Amino acid sequence: MPVTPDDARLMDVQQGGRCFFCDGPVGAKATFDHLIPQAYGGIDDPANVVLAHRRCNQRKDDRLPTDEELDRFFALRRSSRLGVWPPLRALRDGDEGADEEERWMTVAQAMARER
Template sequence: MITRDDAQLMDVLQGGCCFYCGEPAGAKATFDHVVPQAYGGVNEPGNVVLAHRRCNQLKGDRLPTPEEVERFLAQRRGSRLGVWPPVAALKGIGDEDEAWIAVARAIAGLPRG
């Protein structure tokens, strides 16, 4: 679950900007799941960024690009929001098929709660 405090910290970490386009996000920012929920992504701060509704829709159910993974990891370094392990598993993987396999393995390795 993402709290109001989590959203405020995301806003600060992202410099008040949409994660995808870099333009000011404003009060109407939406939550986007870095690893889409359709593929097992969780609704926790370590898997969520702030994005414009349009940017969120354009991303759809794709995994983040290698550049987006690096930016996400850099923004979250040392933050209490953390990084969900399957997102971290994407570091250094550029091939989309390999990325899905890495995410699936990381999700499978997580303890069941």
Template sequence: MPVTPDDARLMDVQQGGRCFFCDGPVGAKSTFDHLIPQAYGGIDDPANVVLAHRRCNQRKEDRLPTDEELDRFFALRRSSRLGVWPPLRVLRDEGEGADEEERWIAVAQAISQTIAQQIARQR
């Protein structure tokens, strides 16, 4: 589900009105950054999205979130209805020691599993 204006407001409150990446105030100029990039199958859903400056969003481009960013994201979402997209959990559990390629493979597998589960549930 795409991010609704309500979701965006809640995100803004939870992030204290600050950019997820640089911690500077974002104000009305915030953009949605997809933690798992859409180019690699990340969904356009609050469970995969944070608020960020346009420039920070652009600087991040199409990389995966770091362990530190994942930790902060999980802390923000601990008791939030915005939730956490399951492949992000897999990425965190894959965690330290995994090289970039292993992380991408883990994410790709988690995304296909998540989609398969959703399809199974709809039947």
């Protein structure tokens, strides 16, 4: 389900009004960044979305979140109703030191289980 205005407000509070990527203040100019890009099957749902500056969102482009970003995301979502999309959990729980291709494979398999 797409992010509702209520979800966005809660995200803003939980991120402390800061951009997920650069930690700078973002406020009302925040854009929705999909941690697993929609172009690659990421869902448009709060469980896959963070608030970010437009420029940080664009700079991130279509890569997967790093381990450090996943750790921060999981910390933000601990006991939050906004939740975590299972493929993000699969990615975090994947092999340490996996290369980008292996990480994409992990995500693809987890997304297949969601359908």
